[in-house]
Amino acid sequence: MDDNRRQHPRRAAFITAEYTVKEGTYQDFIKNISADGLFVKTWRKFVAEEPIALRFPLFQFDRTIHVTGKIVRNDHDGFAVIFDKPIHGLMCKEGQLPEIVNEGECN
Numbered sequence: 001m002d003d004n005r006r007q008h009p010r011r012a013a014f015i016t017a018e019y020t021v022k023e024g025t026y027q028d029f030i031k032n033i034s035a036d037g038l039f040v041k042t043w044r045k046f047v048a049e050e051p052i053a054l055r056f057p058l059f060q061f062d063r064t065i066h067v068t069g070k071i072v073r074n075d076h077d078g079f080a081v082i083f084d085k086p087i088h089g090l091m092c093k094e095g096q097l098p099e100i101v102n103e104g105e106c107n
Contacts, residue, residue, distance in 0.1 A: 010034040017056040021046055021071075028078070030056060035090035037069065037082040045079070046071045052081055058089070 015030040017040060028042040038054075046052075050071045058065045065087060073080040 010037075013038075015056050015058065017054050019052055019054045021050055021052050031078060033058075033090070035083075035086040035088070037072075037080060039075075039078055039080050041078040043077075045074045048072060048074070054081070058087070 010032045011034070013030045013033045015033070016027060017030050017038075018025060018027050019040065020026075023046070026042070026044065028040050028044070031039045031041040033039075048071055051068065052071055053066070053068045055064050055066050057063065067083050067085075067087065069081045069083040071079050072082050
């Protein structure tokens with residue numbers, strides 16, 4: 001399977017994420033998320049395959065998720081990341097995602 005393809009369903013989100021890449025540490029919004037990756041909305045562009053570390057609240061505002069991965073694609077409005085290890089709390093049966101406490105349904 002191609003590394004750039006999602007294995008799990010995604011959900012629209014509006015979650016502030018802090019991420020660190022070779023160039024520095026930044027904050028932008030997660031546009032959508034799945035158990036195996038996410039898309040960050042930003043004007044910044046990074047090199048494909050560049051390692052990235054991300055921190056963001058997901059299920060509870062007082063609990064921060066820490067994940068690592070790599071940038072797999074740049075688009076005009078941001079970049080896609082595939083995680084090194086899936087977020088198990090986002091894996092669900094029958095293609096449905098669990099409720100994410102701090103999300104926004106946005107297109």
